[in-house]
């Protein structure tokens with residue numbers, strides 16, 4: 329009898345430990361956003377104001393509902409490989425982008441740059457409001473600030489696996505001439521599974537992929 333009781337308690341304890349370690353389970357959503365996952369937003373193509381976006385919350389950040397289910401699957405798959413995908417940035421409204429742009433520009437002006445020079449300098453690291461992929465709700469920055477090892481692990485996992493869930497490394501190395509943005513190992517963009525697979529396997533950028541597919 330004692331043995332059986334011990335066994336039951338043992339099983340319960342194991343279950344409890346397992347349960348406590350289990351991350352929050354996300355339930356799936358039915359997307360209603362009217363955004364094309366292949367939309368091109370870059371320094372020459374603004375994000376149109378009339379796209380109806382439905383934002384949902386994931387891990388404290390807002391994303392377009394279109395990417396939610398695949399993002400959850402990716403997050404869980406990474407966890408299974410002992411990698412926690414930490415989000416540092418996701419959806420940003422045009423107003424927020426404007427604030428970021430203006431404060432950076434002000435900082436340059438305070439350093440003595442003319443308005444024109446400050447604008448040009450800011451453009452090198454911050455997208456002009458209306459032209460940031462973060463406004464689409466389809467882009468996510470994965471990084472854990474100040475944790476180099478964690479970031480390396482995360483970025484390596486993403487590079488190898490993100491396409492399976494519809495995400496691409498949006499600004500790869502050696503593609504500056506095309507994307508006009510330096511290598512960003514943390515910035516991933518949702519394009520859907522088929523395009524993500526093609527883009528990743530052929531080592532393309534979204535610009536190249538659309539150029540050959542439109």
Ligand SMILES: [Zn+2]
Nearest residue numbers: 467468469515
């Ligand atoms: Zn980003």
